[in-house]
Amino acid sequence: MMDLRTFADVKAKLTNGSSLVDIVQVYLGKIQENQDLNAFLEVFETSALEQAKRIDQKRAEGKAGRLTGMVIGLKDNICFKDHKISASSKILEGFTSLYSATAVERLLAEDAIIIGRLNCDEFAMGSSNENSAFGPVKNPLNKDLVPGGSSGGSAAAVASGMCTAALGSDTGGSIRQPASFTGTFGSKPTYGRISRYGLIAYASSFDQIGPFTNSLEDNALLMEIMAGKDEMDSTSSSKPVDDYSSLVPVGKNTIAVIEDCLNHTGIAADVKAKMDETIEALKEAGHTIKMVRFPYLDYMVPAYYVLTTAEASSNLSRFDGVHFGHRSMEAQGVEQTYKKSRSEGFGPEVQRRIMAGTFVLSQGYYDAYYTKAQKVRAVLKNKTDEILKSADFILMPTTPSSAFAIGGVSDPIQMYLQDIFTVHANLTGNPAISLPIGKDKKGLPFGVQIMARNFEEKAMFNFSQSILELRANSIQPLSKNN
Amino acid sequence: MSEIRDTYEVVIGLEVHAQMLTKSKAYSNDKNEYGSVPNTNVSAVTLGHPGTLPVMNKKTIENAIKLGLALHCDIAENQYFARKNYFYPDLPKGYQITQDLTPICTGGYAIVKDENENEKKIGLTRIHMEEDAGKSIHDIDVKDTLVDLNRAGVPLLEIVTEPDFRSSTEAYNYLTEIRKLVRYLDICDGNMEEGSMRCDANVSVRKIGATEFGTKIEVKNMNSIRNVQRAIEFEITRQIEVLENGGELFMETRQYDALKNITIAMRSKEAANDYRYFPEPDLTPLKVTVNQIDAIKAEMPALPRDLFLRYTNEFKLSEYDAYNLTDNKSIALYYESILKRTKEYKLAANWMMGDIKSYLNSQGKEMEEFPISAEKIADLISIIQEGKISNTVASQKVFPEMLNAPEKSPLAIAESMNLIQDSNEDSILGFIAEVMKQHPEEVTRYKNGEKQLTGFLMGQLMKISKGKADPKSANQMLRNELEK
Numbered sequence: 019m020m021d022l023r024t025f026a027d028v029k030a031k032l033t034n035g036s037s038l039v040d041i042v043q044v045y046l047g048k049i050q051e052n053q054d055l056n057a058f059l060e061v062f063e064t065s066a067l068e069q070a071k072r073i074d075q076k077r078a079e080g081k082a083g084r085l086t087g088m089v090i091g092l093k094d095n096i097c098f099k100d101h102k103i104s105a106s107s108k109i110l111e112g113f114t115s116l117y118s119a120t121a122v123e124r125l126l127a128e129d130a131i132i133i134g135r136l137n138c139d140e141f142a143m144g145s146s147n148e149n150s151a152f153g154p155v156k157n158p159l160n161k162d163l164v165p166g167g168s169s170g171g172s173a174a175a176v177a178s179g180m181c182t183a184a185l186g187s188d189t190g191g192s193i194r195q196p197a198s199f200t201g202t203f204g205s206k207p208t209y210g211r212i213s214r215y216g217l218i219a220y221a222s223s224f225d226q227i228g229p230f231t232n233s234l235e236d237n238a239l240l241m242e243i244m245a246g247k248d249e250m251d252s253t254s255s256s257k258p259v260d261d262y263s264s265l266v267p268v269g270k271n272t273i274a275v276i277e278d279c280l281n282h283t284g285i286a287a288d289v290k291a292k293m294d295e296t297i298e299a300l301k302e303a304g305h306t307i308k309m310v311r312f313p314y315l316d317y318m319v320p321a322y323y324v325l326t327t328a329e330a331s332s333n334l335s336r337f338d339g340v341h342f343g344h345r346s347m348e349a350q351g352v353e354q355t356y357k358k359s360r361s362e363g364f365g366p367e368v369q370r371r372i373m374a375g376t377f378v379l380s381q382g383y384y385d386a387y388y389t390k391a392q393k394v395r396a397v398l399k400n401k402t403d404e405i406l407k408s409a410d411f412i413l414m415p416t417t418p419s420s421a422f423a424i425g426g427v428s429d430p431i432q433m434y435l436q437d438i439f440t441v442h443a444n445l446t447g448n449p450a451i452s453l454p455i456g457k458d459k460k461g462l463p464f465g466v467q468i469m470a471r472n473f474e475e476k477a478m479f480n481f482s483q484s485i486l487e488l489r490a491n492s493i494q495p496l497s498k499n500n
Numbered sequence: 501m502s503e504i505r506d507t508y509e510v511v512i513g514l515e516v517h518a519q520m521l522t523k524s525k526a527y528s529n530d531k532n533e534y535g536s537v538p539n540t541n542v543s544a545v546t547l548g549h550p551g552t553l554p555v556m557n558k559k560t561i562e563n564a565i566k567l568g569l570a571l572h573c574d575i576a577e578n579q580y581f582a583r584k585n586y587f588y589p590d591l592p593k594g595y596q597i598t599q600d601l602t603p604i605c606t607g608g609y610a611i612v613k614d615e616n617e618n619e620k621k622i623g624l625t626r627i628h629m630e631e632d633a634g635k636s637i638h639d640i641d642v643k644d645t646l647v648d649l650n651r652a653g654v655p656l657l658e659i660v661t662e663p664d665f666r667s668s669t670e671a672y673n674y675l676t677e678i679r680k681l682v683r684y685l686d687i688c689d690g691n692m693e694e695g696s697m698r699c700d701a702n703v704s705v706r707k708i709g710a711t712e713f714g715t716k717i718e719v720k721n722m723n724s725i726r727n728v729q730r731a732i733e734f735e736i737t738r739q740i741e742v743l744e745n746g747g748e749l750f751m752e753t754r755q756y757d758a759l760k761n762i763t764i765a766m767r768s769k770e771a772a773n774d775y776r777y778f779p780e781p782d783l784t785p786l787k788v789t790v791n792q793i794d795a796i797k798a799e800m801p802a803l804p805r806d807l808f809l810r811y812t813n814e815f816k817l818s819e820y821d822a823y824n825l826t827d828n829k830s831i832a833l834y835y836e837s838i839l840k841r842t843k844e845y846k847l848a849a850n851w852m853m854g855d856i857k858s859y860l861n862s863q864g865k866e867m868e869e870f871p872i873s874a875e876k877i878a879d880l881i882s883i884i885q886e887g888k889i890s891n892t893v894a895s896q897k898v899f900p901e902m903l904n905a906p907e908k909s910p911l912a913i914a915e916s917m918n919l920i921q922d923s924n925e926d927s928i929l930g931f932i933a934e935v936m937k938q939h940p941e942e943v944t945r946y947k948n949g950e951k952q953l954t955g956f957l958m959g960q961l962m963k964i965s966k967g968k969a970d971p972k973s974a975n976q977m978l979r980n981e982l983e984k
Binding site: 095096097103105110113115116117119214215216217218219221222223249250251252253328329331332334335336337338340341342352356376379380381384388 | 543544547548549550551552553554555556583585587589592593594595645647774776777778781782783784
């Protein structure tokens, strides 16, 4: 069966006479084939086929929307009306959403088809997808490896062609890092660009929904359709949305490269070499490279964890066994209901972060941790804005290395350092994208990350296109199938 | 005891929670409605379902600003929100959205009377916006506590005073003022029995002359203003007794039991929650502009105290009348409407406090249910003032008929009932001539100095005129004739 990796592949098949039902069947077959990856928690076969039939009808009437043929998987923390959702946690046992996330509504309005919900780290807390209550997701490129996290299921599903695209959520790199590990495109918009309504909150001032795709065009298109003001999310921006998907080639840009990232001790030699190669290619293509110092790398991950766990400890209070989700059968009285339901329902990493967040917000520690981390965040924002005053983009690796082995990183602190290059954009709110840039000696992919000015997603996608063209010409290309 | 009590000073601060009369809840589109079937005004947002977000109801800010302006507060330019975290079954999100460090209104004061009827300023610490929790109902089901989330997310204003009260009477008067104010401003219905206005009292006592405050004890669960006063009284007596018996007081929260008129220990403050306040990341800070404040100011109704001052200073009404006219917003509005058509302030006040009030009292009706329009009452006052009918005739004959037929004009009624007074000089002179002719003896006695006989002669005149002679002009003309 022919692979339907991109929207263009699907469209070609539709042009050749296939129906949407045929398309959905292709993906259902792929999902069946790749069950061992553990990417899907649930396949919405019935509703997907119904949607397909309904949209086939619309196609016949010439009324189908812009995303006709786009078959999308949802990370299991994005709500889809009348469908189960669990955030890969036992605590949401049996929970069905009463409504759809605004981002999902916008995709549906353009006739996208939702095919299922995808495994992830529990409540999006993790960098390897090993923290799911429903087992780890395997990297389709090598099943002994992690796909990255927390949106590991989304990355694996797209990389293995089980859907045209998938939504993930990115709080500290949860889209970009798995995109890097699976050779896919993953982007996170400016904070406030896509409504968070219907995204189960991990850390509200960091979370953003974003797309995983096998092409830049698809990525830009989905971002364009999901972006925009939503009355249900007061933090969403009312700035008009540009047409990201036109991908107009850009002129010559100034690109800042953070020396501290490039020279970071944890960075793998292959990644470093590919970065150097990319920088040289950019220079050759006439872009200006500006090496900048940013001596805050060591503060980013700690500040990130203080602030995100603080918000998470409050966001996850609603999972208390009283109103919905898991309730301990043994609990007597209300206090036990809280304690036992939460102890049974939450996995160890979620519990660790709730504890940490509760601690940093408690009386006597608040100023030393929470307030200080807020200050660090403000400094990072200012410094980043400063860099982006004299440069159009910041270029850095997405991840220090390619995917690691399942069970390979057991120390939580080591695991937290996986996010070292990605938390930056969440702390500052800037848009960022990970593009597959090359492979290491083991043949495993990794990405390059581009950060842009706030609300300059269009420029970010356009510049990404320039990099892809360079990649095709002068950088060792990443072959399609390995 | 009273002697001992006189050696103590009482210090009280009050926290009032006022549920706002908005159409929808503070952060969702769910209806804000008292008395709905339990758990019907609850969307996914109120239920705190995963992925939902709060959206600010702008009306709540407007209400807070109104009250802040009425109480002379400073209005903060930027509105920040905070989360107050605690677990409780009627708190679906596990936190309450409130304003912690940055209340919308600060400073300000209310003017209330102390027990000697002297006016006193009560300082306000802050007014802030927050959301209510749901209701836990413990007494319907034998085994389980039932939770009704209709109230969850209803917008509240919390009004916190400085520890400025020195007696329970002052506290009583303050609450009466605040309730009047929120009703005037249409912010809250002020109904303490239904819990739409709630009050916690912080009560302490200290020896007169002491510079440090005594141990503060919080008293909750009073469902009327009277009960707040009674609870405070009980607490004062209890605290003094403990201290006089060599005991010690601890910071604690006590619950008032209205049936027994006592307070009972609920929980000690040491065991209190750490609420882990932090900025609410789901709501962006909101700016309040000067223009916005000015627009709200322009739309504000006259406030009871302003009206009171106008009635006493400008209209020269008694404080008693002025108080009664302004105590209730609809009465004040009615009175104000009458004054749009007549400048007879005193006469209008008399009608409000006399015939109209007695009618409402006897019928058990509210001002809003009074059948006669303010315009018609103004017309009635006008024909009295013009001498067309006497006040007595208006009260005894015309007013009852107006109640029966509110659409008829008082003049038409008086005419159809043949009640119009005769103020025609010629006819009055005719009546006077007739009286003098019938009672020559009394006329002579009058002329010899028995001036009190005017009363008798006036009576005879009214009799002859069958009550229709305008008494005012008839009296004057009679005197003139007698003096001739």
